[in-house]
Amino acid sequence: MKKIGALSAFIILTAASCTPKVNVVNEPLKSTAAEIAQGKTIFENACKRCHDLPEPAKYTSVQWVGIMNSMAPKARLNEEQHRWVYDYVVSVK
Template sequence: MKNIFVAAVFASVLFTSCTPKSTPVAEAPKSAASTAEQIAQGKTIFENSCNRCHKLYEPTQFTSVQWVGIMNAMAPKAKLTDEQHQWVYDYVVSVKK
């Protein structure tokens, strides 16, 4: 029982610390937060689709606000769907500096 409690506290701390401090205004409110699975997919898409035209940029090179604009420009170039666009965005901003 105690372990479950500890796990719950840990999970909530982890979840809270992963939430970006300032939510970018341009972020679409329609989509709920991505699951860990979707973020993992975002990483795969990022690593496979975002190095075709240039070297892979580091997620930590830009702020979450900058990534909004970058992804708006790059998602169409990489021919991502709206969902993939969201997952890649959620992945890059989930990487801690």
């Protein structure tokens, strides 16, 4: 079930990416190195409040879309921070 949830979130995001304002989270290499570095800092600070830091390589990039969709609001990330953290975790492979 979890996998299907992540996958449909991925499809929704992919479909929504035609709108310029929406972040294209399925294109991780669009972020600059500086943004990915910021994502790492945010990840290390914001994502260990409720649980141990997850291992980025433990999940696929598709799974991360679903995880970030549920965790970004918990960590109170804005859209940019959401994308930077996503791009960081999928870059650690």
